[in-house]
Each structure stands twice: as structure tokens, then as C-alpha cells.
Amino acid sequence: MSAPAPREVLPDADAVARAAAERLVEVAAAKVDEVGICLSGGSTPKLLYRLLAGPEFRTSLPWARLHWFFGDERVGGGPEAGSNRRLAEEAFGDLVPPGHLHPIPADGPPQDGAAAYAAELRRWYGTERLDPARPLFDLVLLGLGEDGHTASLFPGKPEAREAEAWVVAVPEAGLAPFVPRVSLTLPALGATPLALFLVTGEAKRAPLARLAAGEDLPAGRARARGETVWLLDEAAAA
Structure with a gap:
């Protein structure tokens, strides 16, 4: 399946972050x-988060009304666990009111984290089933892995084909670091x-070419x- 249109090619990763x-x-x-x-x-969202919290954009956002969720997270007992949560916390600091950052539990088995986060999303949404007329999120940010994965949905893994659950445990990642993950599914990520x-860097040329093919x-x-x-930045789109 080819990459969905529209595609916007921007000069560099900073320009991608600014457009987002x-x-x-x-x-x-x-x-x-x-x-x-x-x-x-990832690195490009890190630029985006710092930009949002910086002097140019921080006063343009209604921080008291914003709730921040996560598309995936590394979990378990290793140092990688909770890395996406830390990325947002370090960038946003005290701009986020208490209870408005909704991290994926990262300190236990992925099955437990997936169940807990599914319950968290249902509390936010208010019902047990996704309604095509009502989105789960107002905006979803996604990345592209060098193998064509997004969130922690890896090629050839059953989690990438899940059609009912909102959140899945990913016990075996398809790309380094090979640590367990929790990931939102395609139905949940698409409910927006x-x-x-956000796709930047020369390493993303290959998966973009595979998608285009x-x-x-x-x-x-x-x-x-x-x-x-x-x-896309020019390095990825070349």
C-alpha cells in the first residue's frame, strides 16, 4: 500500500516539527x-515537543484543555521502559496540569500494561466500543520505522493485524531495542x-520506497x- 496523500516535503527535521x-x-x-x-x-517528536513548550508556541496552546496520550511504550525492567513518557515529561514540564498526561504503564508485563491502558482509554472515551461518528483522539502523531512499522506494530507480527482491541501487548519487538512494548492498534490510532x-532522515528512504511500491x-x-x-524532510523524501 502506498503512502497516503497528501505528502508535504519540508527542508529538514526542524521544519517538519514546526509544521506539526x-x-x-x-x-x-x-x-x-x-x-x-x-x-x-523518536527524535523528530522530541523536536516538536520542545517547540510546543518553547516561547513561540507555549502561549498559543490551551494547556488546561489538552490531554496527552501515547501510541506505544517500551515496558519491563530495563532502562528503556517508559522512554516515551519521559520524553514528554522532560519537554513539557509543569505546563501539563495534573492528570492530563496519560502514560502507558511501563513497570510490569506488557499484558498488564495493555489491559490498564485500554481501561484508561475507555474512561476517556466514555464507552466500550469505538463509534465511527466520534473520534477517540483529535490528533494522532505517528512515525515510520526503518522496517515499515508504526507505533509498535511491526511487520509480520500479529499485533499489526489486530482489528478489535484498542491496545495490545507486544512481547517481542521486531526491531532494536528488542524489549517488550505496549501499543495502540490500527483501529485506535485511526479513530481520529x-x-x-513525521518522517525525517535518510534512513527512512527505504521504507518510504517500499510503501510507494x-x-x-x-x-x-x-x-x-x-x-x-x-x-517528510528532504533527506527522507530524496
């Missing part, structure tokens, strides 16, 4: 009540009017109910 920040501000401004944002991990793929990869099946936009 501008879209996030637009999403938040379009609502008058609480806003749910699903975050991803807007999904932004029609290969069935998890990232190619991650589609928002509304608009899916791929923000």
Missing part, C-alpha cells in the same frame, strides 16, 4: 472543550480526524478516519 506544531495549534483552537492528542516517540506522520506494511495501513498527512 502549527497543525496541533489549529486542532486545539478548533475546539472549546477537552482535546486529546496521541503522541509518538487527523493523523500526522505497494508493499503491505503497518505504517501504510495506519489511516485516520479523516485526513492522514505525511510530513
Whole structure:
């Protein structure tokens, strides 16, 4: 499956982060009540989070109405556990009100973390089943792995084909670091009017080429109910 249109090619990773920040501000401004944002991990989101918390954007965001969720997390007893949560905490600091950061439990078995986070998402959503007329999130941020994975949904793994559950345990990652994960599923990640793929660096040329050639990869099946936009830097798009 080819990468969904539209694709926006920007000069570098900083420009990708800025474009994502501008879209996030637009999403938040379009609502008058609480806003749910699903975050991803990685180097480009780190740039985005620092930008949001910096002087240019921090006053443009209604932090009291924003709730931050996570598309996946590394779990278990190793130093990698909780890395996506720490990334957001370090960037946002005290801008996030208590209870507005919703981390995936990272200190136990992935099955326990998946069950706990599914319950957390259902509390946020208010019902047990996803309604096509009502999104789970207002914006979902996604990345592209060098093997074509997104969140922690790896090619060839059963979790990438899950069609019912909102959250799954990923006991065996398909790419280093080979630590257990918890991941949202494609149905949950797609329950949004807007999904932004942030893709930067030369290492992403190969998976982008595989997607363009029609290969069935998890990232190619991650589609928002509304608009899916791929923000690429020139190094990735070359």
C-alpha cells in the first residue's frame, strides 16, 4: 500500500516539527472543550515537543484543555521502559496540569500494561466500543520505522493485524531495542480526524520506497478516519 496523500516535503527535521506544531495549534483552537492528542516517540517528536513548550508556541496552546496520550511504550525492567513518557515529561514540564498526561504503564508485563491502558482509554472515551461518528483522539502523531512499522506494530507480527482491541501487548519487538512494548492498534490510532506522520532522515528512504511500491506494511495501513498527512524532510523524501 502506498503512502497516503497528501505528502508535504519540508527542508529538514526542524521544519517538519514546526509544521506539526502549527497543525496541533489549529486542532486545539478548533475546539472549546477537552482535546486529546496521541503522541509518538523518536527524535523528530522530541523536536516538536520542545517547540510546543518553547516561547513561540507555549502561549498559543490551551494547556488546561489538552490531554496527552501515547501510541506505544517500551515496558519491563530495563532502562528503556517508559522512554516515551519521559520524553514528554522532560519537554513539557509543569505546563501539563495534573492528570492530563496519560502514560502507558511501563513497570510490569506488557499484558498488564495493555489491559490498564485500554481501561484508561475507555474512561476517556466514555464507552466500550469505538463509534465511527466520534473520534477517540483529535490528533494522532505517528512515525515510520526503518522496517515499515508504526507505533509498535511491526511487520509480520500479529499485533499489526489486530482489528478489535484498542491496545495490545507486544512481547517481542521486531526491531532494536528488542524489549517488550505496549501499543495502540490500527483501529485506535485511526479513530481520529487527523493523523500526522513525521518522517525525517535518510534512513527512512527505504521504507518510504517500499510503501510507494505497494508493499503491505503497518505504517501504510495506519489511516485516520479523516485526513492522514505525511510530513517528510528532504533527506527522507530524496
